[in-house]
Amino acid sequence: MEKTVNQKAWFLVLPVFLLVAFSAVIPLMTVVNYSVQDTFGDNAFFWAGLEWFEEMLSSDRLWSALGRQVIFSATILVIEVPLGIIIALNMPKKGGWSSFCLVMIALPLLIPWNVVGTIWQLFSRMDIGLLGSALLAMGVEVNPGKDPVAAWVLVVVMDVWHWTSLVALLCYAGLQSIPQAYYQAARIDQASRWSVFRYIELPKMGGVLLIAILLRFMDSFMIYTEPFVLTGGGPGSATTFLSIDLVKMAVGQFDLGPAAAFSIMYFLVILLVCWVFYTVMTTLDKQEER
Amino acid sequence: MAKITLSNLAHSYISTPSQESHFALKEMNHVWQDGGAYALLGASGCGKTTLLNVISGLIRPSQGRVLFGERDVTNAPTAERNIAQVFQFPVVYDTMTVRENLAFPLRNRGMDAAYIAARVDKIAQMIGMEANLARKARGLTADAKQKISLGRGMVREDVNAILFDEPLTVIDPHMKWELRTQLKQLHRQFGHTMIYVTHDQTEALTCADKVVVMHEGRVVQMGTPQDLFERPEHTFVGYFIGSPGMNLMPARIEGNVAHVAGARVALSGFYGALQGQVQIGIRPEFVSLGDGRTGGLPARIRRIEDVGRHRILRAETPAGEISAILSETAPPLAGMTHLTFDPARISVFADDWRQSPSGSAVGKAA
Amino acid sequence: MATPLPPRAPRDLGKPVSIVIMTLFLIFLFVPIYWLVIMSLKSNTEILTSVALWPKDLTFKNFATIFGDSTWYMGYVNSLIYVVMNTVISVTVALPAAYAFSRYSFVGDKHLFFWLLTNRMAPPAVFALPFFQLYSSIGLFDTHIAVALAHCLFNIPLAVWILEGFMRGVPREIDETAYIDGYSFGGFFLKIFLPLIASGIGVAAFFCFMFSWVDLLLSRTLTSVNVKTIGVAMTRTSSATGFDYGLLAAAGVLTIIPGALVIYFVRNYIAKGFALGRV
Numbered sequence: 051m052e053k054t055v056n057q058k059a060w061f062l063v064l065p066v067f068l069l070v071a072f073s074a075v076i077p078l079m080t081v082v083n084y085s086v087q088d089t090f091g092d093n094a095f096f097w098a099g100l101e102w103f104e105e106m107l108s109s110d111r112l113w114s115a116l117g118r119q120v121i122f123s124a125t126i127l128v129i130e131v132p133l134g135i136i137i138a139l140n141m142p143k144k145g146g147w148s149s150f151c152l153v154m155i156a157l158p159l160l161i162p163w164n165v166v167g168t169i170w171q172l173f174s175r176m177d178i179g180l181l182g183s184a185l186l187a188m189g190v191e192v193n194p195g196k197d198p199v200a201a202w203v204l205v206v207v208m209d210v211w212h213w214t215s216l217v218a219l220l221c222y223a224g225l226q227s228i229p230q231a232y233y234q235a236a237r238i239d240q241a242s243r244w245s246v247f248r249y250i251e252l253p254k255m256g257g258v259l260l261i262a263i264l265l266r267f268m269d270s271f272m273i274y275t276e277p278f279v280l281t282g283g284g285p286g287s288a289t290t291f292l293s294i295d296l297v298k299m300a301v302g303q304f305d306l307g308p309a310a311a312f313s314i315m316y317f318l319v320i321l322l323v324c325w326v327f328y329t330v331m332t333t334l335d336k337q338e339e340r
Numbered sequence: 341m342a343k344i345t346l347s348n349l350a351h352s353y354i355s356t357p358s359q360e361s362h363f364a365l366k367e368m369n370h371v372w373q374d375g376g377a378y379a380l381l382g383a384s385g386c387g388k389t390t391l392l393n394v395i396s397g398l399i400r401p402s403q404g405r406v407l408f409g410e411r412d413v414t415n416a417p418t419a420e421r422n423i424a425q426v427f428q429f430p431v432v433y434d435t436m437t438v439r440e441n442l443a444f445p446l447r448n449r450g451m452d453a454a455y456i457a458a459r460v461d462k463i464a465q466m467i468g469m470e471a472n473l474a475r476k477a478r479g480l481t482a483d484a485k486q487k488i489s490l491g492r493g494m495v496r497e498d499v500n501a502i503l504f505d506e507p508l509t510v511i512d513p514h515m516k517w518e519l520r521t522q523l524k525q526l527h528r529q530f531g532h533t534m535i536y537v538t539h540d541q542t543e544a545l546t547c548a549d550k551v552v553v554m555h556e557g558r559v560v561q562m563g564t565p566q567d568l569f570e571r572p573e574h575t576f577v578g579y580f581i582g583s584p585g586m587n588l589m590p591a592r593i594e595g596n597v598a599h600v601a602g603a604r605v606a607l608s609g610f611y612g613a614l615q616g617q618v619q620i621g622i623r624p625e626f627v628s629l630g631d632g633r634t635g636g637l638p639a640r641i642r643r644i645e646d647v648g649r650h651r652i653l654r655a656e657t658p659a660g661e662i663s664a665i666l667s668e669t670a671p672p673l674a675g676m677t678h679l680t681f682d683p684a685r686i687s688v689f690a691d692d693w694r695q696s697p698s699g700s701a702v703g704k705a706a
Numbered sequence: 707m708a709t710p711l712p713p714r715a716p717r718d719l720g721k722p723v724s725i726v727i728m729t730l731f732l733i734f735l736f737v738p739i740y741w742l743v744i745m746s747l748k749s750n751t752e753i754l755t756s757v758a759l760w761p762k763d764l765t766f767k768n769f770a771t772i773f774g775d776s777t778w779y780m781g782y783v784n785s786l787i788y789v790v791m792n793t794v795i796s797v798t799v800a801l802p803a804a805y806a807f808s809r810y811s812f813v814g815d816k817h818l819f820f821w822l823l824t825n826r827m828a829p830p831a832v833f834a835l836p837f838f839q840l841y842s843s844i845g846l847f848d849t850h851i852a853v854a855l856a857h858c859l860f861n862i863p864l865a866v867w868i869l870e871g872f873m874r875g876v877p878r879e880i881d882e883t884a885y886i887d888g889y890s891f892g893g894f895f896l897k898i899f900l901p902l903i904a905s906g907i908g909v910a911a912f913f914c915f916m917f918s919w920v921d922l923l924l925s926r927t928l929t930s931v932n933v934k935t936i937g938v939a940m941t942r943t944s945s946a947t948g949f950d951y952g953l954l955a956a957a958g959v960l961t962i963i964p965g966a967l968v969i970y971f972v973r974n975y976i977a978k979g980f981a982l983g984r985v
Binding site: 056059060062069072073074136140141142148149154156157162164165168177180181183215216219222223254257260264268272274316332 | 723724727728731732734735736737738739741742745753754755756757759795799800802803805806807808809810811812813815816818820822823824825826827828829832833837855856858859862863864866867868871872874875902903905906908909912913916919920922936940949951954955957958961962964965966969970973976977
């Protein structure tokens with residue numbers, strides 16, 4: 051739609067701007083501050099310049115954690131997005147079952163993340179877990195403590211279980227806001243089910259789908275609690291994703307400097323990817339309108 | 341193209357309706373002639389969209405039958421009825437070009453490509469969009485999109501009827517006129533049965549040959565604009581058509597005289613005993629000012645509105661507020677204390693329905 | 707002219723397929739939750755020694771601990787308070803902003819929008835210490851509002867983002883028709899516009915609630931004595947003797963309930979279709 055130019059719109063945006071800036075800018079300055087300082091302990095800091103950044107960029111540890119993270123995020127996106135869309139398309143639209151399904155799919159989202167990790171940790175144990183013992187009975191040994199593949203599969207399944215509902219809910223809401231007239235027109239035009247999806251539902255869901263994808267990307271890139279509780283980053287460092295590495299550095303070794311530098315670079319990576327995605331999407335949007 | 345018959349049709353959105361007020365469409369029997377251009381006129385909520393959706397098959401009626409020609413289509417899905425519907429706001433497939441939009445219904449029916457291309461070009465020319473065929477439908481203006489909707493409806497040659505559900509609602513006033521003209525032209529050229537739902541009487545009266553007025557789920561009158569204007573069958577028609585609408589006053593009828601708030605008003609026919617709430621109606625066009633010598637209703641002039649071509653006079657009378665339309669040749673207002681009504685133009689209503697006189701006026705001054 | 711293909715009903719086809727897909731998915735979601743529930747009804751020894759579909763010795767001890775200890779149940783109450791505060795603030799403030807983004811273009815609008823998104827990208831851990839310093843210095847430490855405001859950092863951008871997406875789908879013609887019909891901006895916004903984006907509001911509100919509700923880190927960092935949160939309570943489930951799984955499970959079960967209620971209440975908004983026009 052064409053937007054009219056209206057500078058007074060800033061008044062509508064002002065509350066948002068103030069609240070978020072208050073929460074964001076000030077603390078961010080602190081982080082930046084730490085990232086360019088070093089300490090001898092006792093809270094005495096001295097200027098270290100870009101030393102931490104250089105150290106980070108040349109660290110193997112960082113690059114392998116980054117690699118694992120990218121594979122993880124890609125994997126869950128590839129599974130969760132189509133699955134979420136399928137669920138959204140198949141959910142009942144109204145009536146008692148609709149309420150039931152809505153509540154049910156929302157449940158995994160509401161569980162605190164440490165509890166999620168704990169559930170799956172116990173669930174997958176061969177001795178006392180429902181899943182683990184069931185698999186064992188079928189002849190499959192699941193040992194996330196020793197087997198990196200098992201650890202990975204488990205972490206991915208846990209994430210899919212936990213977060214697909216977010217994609218599904220967003221897409222469902224998006225679908226619901228498609229006016230009935232479009233479906234009616236499609237009936238009159240004798241469109242097939244696939245055509246209806248391709249020409250009506252998918253384009254109209256485009257906006258919410260983008261939100262879902264970016265959200266899942268961001269959150270999966272920052273993921274910490276659930277995999278940490280489930281596998282502790284192991285076996286070895288098989289499931290040590292970026293956040294886990296970061297916390298190990300900051301808390302375990304109390305290296306505030308590198309940790310802060312790491313944080314900033316972490317943030318920049320997410321920023322870059324999202325910016326690219328966002329720009330591509332909005333440019334595509336504009337091209338279509340010409 | 342076919343004649344559409346509605347037989348004993350009624351519809352309720354409630355699954356077990358028990359009273360008349362539960363029905364969105366009260367029982368009706370109605371025939372839409374093949375090739376006719378009809379307007380379905382009424383206030384919001386009167387059931388016109390429901391009726392339209394029953395005809396197009398988007399709603400299955402809870403009672404009665406719908407026939408296209410001789411074929412009973414009551415249970416046939418929309419796709420089988422071969423109708424086209426244009427909605428209130430433009431429904432186009434945004435990701436497709438104009439050409440693909442127009443071709444869509446034909447492609448879904450498995451028509452051959454050369455035939456589709458020819459039809460699309462022809463229709464595009466008719467709606468004036470041939471220059472835009474390669475453009476994506478997304479960025480176009482609302483009226484262009486409505487034209488595409490219309491084109492998509494007409495691209496099939498076997499279409500039985502085209503149904504319009506207030507299609508000009510989102511169009512700019514300036515474009516409305518142009519689209520309306522185009523619609524009329526297309527109708528004359530192709531002769532589809534056209535049913536045009538609207539709440540705007542100007543649209544209804546200009547677009548259609550016959551107007552069907554609906555009120556509270558019932559068809560109260562079907563006729564030419566002239567019929568509706570001169571002989572409204574229902575007080576709603578009187579009130580809704582015309583600007584301002586018909587004046588209605590409670591009255592007591594004795595033979596060929598109506599007693600309105602104590603004054604005597606001459607009628608052009610004799611009426612028998614009438615049951616129910618009796619009213620007489622007269623259009624503002626047929627109300628004149630008098631000085632009391634020829635009788636009439638005493639009136640106090642409250643306001644005069646100048647609308648350019650004529651003036652509207654609002655007067656306070658013992659029977660309520662009456663409007664009159666004064667032409668430029670009307671006599672000056674000084675000394676005018678009464679309103680008189682042209683007896684030939686007075687309508688008598690009992691319980692909102694028009695009553696016919698039982699005899700003709702004998703001798704008495706008309 | 708080719709004979710028309712037999713008509714297909716576009717939306718009704720595949721109903722049984724839908725049921726199968728939904729059933730499978732719901733089972734997938736439900737089993738671990740069922741597992742959680744029965745864990746909460748077992749004693750720790752039972753959890754750690756055997757696996758069974760139903761507790762051998764059903765016990766409500768875990769729930770009794772929670773309901774009997776004010777640190778525990780106040781944790782829920784306090785959390786509920788700041789979460790509701792945050793949801794209300796976030797959605798209320800986001801609505802006009804999203805409207806501005808969707809309808810108007812103004813200086814810096816694209817950059818502002820993207821900047822908002824970036825606030826959602828930073829891990830809360832990064833902000834924990836700075837927030838602690840900030841809120842202490844302005845005397846809001848250990849209050850509900852502090853947590854509510856802190857959560858605004860990531861919830862407001864999310865709300866604006868979601869709402870803008872939905873608002874963009876409402877054609878501008880509707881605004882204009884409303885003005886022609888004589889509505890003031892406020893009247894139009896409340897009576898016409900909001901019902902049209904009901905889905906978006908429902909989803910945005912639910913997500914704000916959810917993300918605020920599950921955050922344990924910031925809520926723990928910014929509170930201590932007066933406002934005990936579930937985060938605090940959760941830490942009590944691990945001690946020198948290991949995890950108290952039963953208690954943790956019971957706590958987990960109880961956290962689901964408020965959220966389930968929230969989505970139940972907004973279900974009509976989320977499921978609301980887009981009904982345009984008059985009858």
